[in-house]
Amino acid sequence: QSVLTQPPSASGTPGQRVTISCSGSSSNIGSNYVYWYQQLPGTAPKLLIYRNDQRPSGVPDRFSGSKSGTSASLAISGLRSEDEADYYCAAWDDSLSGWVFGGGTRLTVL
Amino acid sequence: QVQLVQSGAEVKKPGASVKVSCRASRYTFTGYYMHWVRQAPGQGLEWMGWINPNSGGTNYAQRFQGRVTMTRDTSISTAYMELSRLRSDDTAVYYCARGEQLWVAKGWFDPWGQGTLVTVSS
Numbered sequence: 001q002s003v004l005t006q007p008p009s010a011s012g013t014p015g016q017r018v019t020i021s022c023s024g025s026s027s028n029i030g031s032n033y034v035y036w037y038q039q040l041p042g043t044a045p046k047l048l049i050y051r052n053d054q055r056p057s058g059v060p061d062r063f064s065g066s067k068s069g070t071s072a073s074l075a076i077s078g079l080r081s082e083d084e085a086d087y088y089c090a091a092w093d094d095s096l097s098g099w100v101f102g103g104g105t106r107l108t109v110l
Numbered sequence: 111q112v113q114l115v116q117s118g119a120e121v122k123k124p125g126a127s128v129k130v131s132c133r134a135s136r137y138t139f140t141g142y143y144m145h146w147v148r149q150a151p152g153q154g155l156e157w158m159g160w161i162n163p164n165s166g167g168t169n170y171a172q173r174f175q176g177r178v179t180m181t182r183d184t185s186i187s188t189a190y191m192e193l194s195r196l197r198s199d200d201t202a203v204y205y206c207a208r209g210e211q212l213w214v215a216k217g218w219f220d221p222w223g224q225g226t227l228v229t230v231s232s
Contacts, residue, residue: 032216033216035218035219037155037219044205044221044223044224045147045155045205045222046220046221046222047219047220047221050218050220056220088154088155090219092216096171097169097172098157098169098171098172099145099157099171100157101154101155101156101157102154103154104154104155
């Protein structure tokens with residue numbers, strides 16, 4: 001049971017826009033930044049979004065993040081086949097004094 | 111670019127210990143936190159803790175307290191994670207991941223090592 005809650009799966013067709021939600025509490029998302037990681041099949045995770053809505057250099061602007069209260073979202077527009085991966089949200093939890101992750105969302109491009 | 115190279119796969123018996131290494135290159139090793147994250151087969155990511163390579167200070171996740179030890183050797187820019195009293199449910203891929211600079215306590219994990227598979231089986 002993960003501290004942050006994500007839907008286990010999401011899907012879309014090429015060109016569509018999909019969103020992945022991440023729900024937490026006042027001790028994590030509500031008071032700290034949210035980070036998103038992309039894990040392509042068989043590879044290590046990669047930083048996708050940092051500090052709620054910032055993109056590292058090299059990450060396409062098709063990817064965007066947002067946060068409101070104790071929830072966050074990752075949006076992917078112009079969906080492409082190479083976006084098929086697992087996506088994880090993460091945040092620092094003040095009560096646990098540690099990092100917590102969502103359970104991950106597997107994105108399928110139909 | 112920044113690179114983290116981990117040691118190879120391990121097979122251990124229940125009750126044993128395992129020590130995984132993570133060699134860093136192309137940045138100032140003592141200037142950034144190093145985190146350890148694990149992923150059981152088919153499961154999500156689980157943070158285990160971090161080490162401050164400059165001071166050697168550590169912060170472990172509560173569920174690993176007493177079983178995990180994170181150390182570093184600054185002379186060879188290498189971080190280590192040792193997990194003791196292994197159980198079958200410790201079977202996982204263990205990743206090291208660089209944190210942000212030491213004045214950013216709650217920053218990103220980037221980049222990640224390639225992962226080390228640890229299998230615990232009798």
